[in-house]
Amino acid sequence: MKINHNIFSLPKPIYWLLVISNFIYAFWLNNSFGSFWGWNVSDLADKHMARLEDIVAIAQFVLFAVTVDMSIRHFVVRFNGITKGHQIPAILVQALTIICYGIIGLFGFIMLYDHSAGQILATSGAIGFGIAYVLRETIADIVACIQIQTDGLISIGDQIQVRGDGGGYYEIVQMDRRMVTIKTVLQYTVRVPNRRFINMDYINLSKQTTEMGARRILELDIDSGNDADKVIELLSQAAEYTIKNDPNFFPWYRAFLAKINNGAYTFFLVYECNPTIPPIRSNGIVNISIARFFKLGGINMNSTVEVFKSSEIIDTVKSRIKDVYRLGVLKALNLEQVTRLTDAAQIVNCRANQLLIEKGHTADSMYILIEGGLEVTIPNEQGEQVVVASIWPGDCVGEMSLLTGEPRSANVRAKVHSTLMEITKADIAPIFESHPELIEEVSSVLEQRKAANQLLLNKTIAPDEMEKSIKVLAKKILGFFFNKG
Template sequence: MPPEFQLLLAKSVGMAIAIYATVWLAFFIPFRRITSPPRHTVHLFAVSFGIWAAAKIYFPGETWINHLGAVLIFTTALFLWVLLDCFICGAWLVRRQKIQIPTIIRQLGGMIVVLTVGSCILKWGYGLELTGLIATSGIAAVILGFAMQDLLSNMIAGFSIHVTSAYRVGDWLLLGDNGDRAEVTEINWRSTRLIDNDQVSVEIPNGEIIKNRIVNLNYPTTEHAFRLKFEFDYDVPPTLAKQAMLAATTNVQGILQSPPPVAFLNKYDSNSIAYELRVWTRQAKLYNTICTEIQTKLWYEMKRRNIQMPLSSTTMEIRKSNGSANSALAVTMQAENAVSIALDCLTPEETKGLVGTGKTILFGPGEAIVTCGESGSSMFVILDGEVEVIGKSSGTEELILATLGTGNCFGEMSLLTGEPRTATVRSKLDTLVIEIRKNDLSPLIDANLELATRLGDLIERRQRELTAAQDGSHTNKPASSNAPLRRSLAERILVFFGQSST
């Protein structure tokens, strides 16, 4: 290779690199703020332009430069189309006009540009008549048509999906016979891409989708219903089973209260009665969350209502009665200890009487034990677990007022005076409580009216301690008692329990 040629080649390579870098930087700086800049086509255009310009400068008159020019024309046309698509479809229509152009239409436009420019280059640049090529390659076209049968089928199916608007990007679909749910993320000329609730990407050819039933959960509106199936033993009354299912839908994120949930008795099986629970939602992506929350809450509802799940015909149930007795005794002792602390004005005999008639209840995480504003005539003592006392801030946001643990109690004023609940109490963990109702306390007050005074003293003392804690009072001076308040509380307690206050 002559030294002169080597020098020209080195200069041309350097010039090509310099032109490439200049062109790339010229487009890179304004494209930084664009969500999907045309990076690949910018590189192709910059490379082809740099090589063509360097060859034109250092190798003028060479015939092979025409081939570089053809490549430059092709890459320039492709780059201009991508640039137009990026600014018109991606920036202006989507951001300002809020119009979403289907991906398949944009890809089809790119294919038309590529075929048109390629045909023009072959005809006017190389003198090739495409009609002659097509006419003389009929056999090849037939073979190619058979080979591309599936591809063409998917393309036609893709057009059909867009024309009929069967589904769009962002819609949730039911897939297959098993009813898997997935969100449409892209519809291109060959396939539809979806992401399911496990964040797994699924790509299905368009031709396969249109052959099956399409269930779109977002059309005509996002509001739709789905059903959960449950089985209950024949010993469980249908009314009780339906009540438990409906109670499990309260305070579940994503469930609509209008239309309300509905429970159905579906059929009688050999070992159980089958039920269905229909709920409505506008958020298809929360399907798994809604199902698991309902089923979790139903377990606690069944536990509280003494409902057992049906056993299969091949299941043998063996239970140890001694363990159950020991467990019940431990819970009773725990309840007596907790109640004696919460209501320290009671005698040991009165405490045992309350625990004996009280009802132990298990609540799951996130369940509301009492709700602000509702009527009530009972109090709760926490035997195990933890709860949050929730109020309302100036807006609609929840405000956590306190966190209570084992041994704490709440609802005393509702038990003693029948006042509505002043706050919502919600369990944070699995929480076991004992509920002391008006009917449980009434025999004790009937037998000893002085108990109302002791309970009034207890409430007055706790209110005084709470006020001192909120005011930051830490003085050693003993707090003065409020005799009128004690008398007022005692009188209200007696009146509420049907006793004379005189």
């Protein structure tokens, strides 16, 4: 907010003309009435009809008061124009204007009426004290407004977080002499007196370091039968996934075990996001990511501990796919078909840094990541492997090789120890054979995902072009599975 724009100041030529006119006026008074000062040629205490001397004496005080006021404004505008830090606010200039006219008016009253300065000051002091007592709240608001603007505590559009009980997130939408107007995350407008606002315990999120947003805490109670280290790992993955896929979340988070109480673990996930996002919405986004990773990670959310026999572990891992199969190419299948597919699929464990897929190799299978994390890499011109994508739990990799038999197009390596489900051509062929219409649906899913990726690169695909691509891909899949052209 530029405070200069609210301060009235005369253009420089007119200002200097005003300053010079004081000297010209004083010399004219001396030539016409024998004194440079109007109070030497007029005494308003005498009871007489208004004379020319009285008018010119009062006019000199008015001219001088206007000149002093404009000098203050001229200095402030120049100061604010060359200062990049704290600037002098308009309300302080308005206060100085009132003080300036008040002091010069009082001095003129004393000089022109020839009263005792002590008596006038005592009388005006008593009157001023009474006025100040009656208007004490208004004055306190004005003083607080001056402090707020002079110290640069807030500006229009700033996002603040009020701390303590009943705190929340607000946007500064307006400031005036008495009130600061704020808007809540639910878009309600609230007006707070300046004297109250300046005593609030708040954080100005907009004036923090670059790329620092609102830091919020998500609290989760988990059954103590779960592995605490694994829960923290999955919370960290959920935070990284959210940060990578939503620009409103900043690359900072902390996940840790906060306390143990009555057979339950309490975990905190502290994350950072755009302060304009309401907490209920940002928490919801993070919770969706956490639910995805917890489901695939086998975290028990019940109130009692579930103990699986070793013979049941594989079935348990496979059952997790039913919660997330809609995230990938399998979304074209219904739940019954997915169940048939997972029953036939194999569980694969991949050690950290182990190469899962090698570029150029021929294969007819794909993988669904259940736990862990993968990196997709391709070699650059110097032969170095460059990471081009991350695979998160629930994501698929290698689906084009499964559906068309094409060689692998990139290397895929495990970042950490990972558990995957491998689906082969032999596993999915019976489903395609009994439901051939799924081939076109799967082709549509793949092409739509390809179009979405192109859109991120500001490239659009026309509807007729996409329709043509879907038919080409469906024909290729049909030929690979059933040797049909």
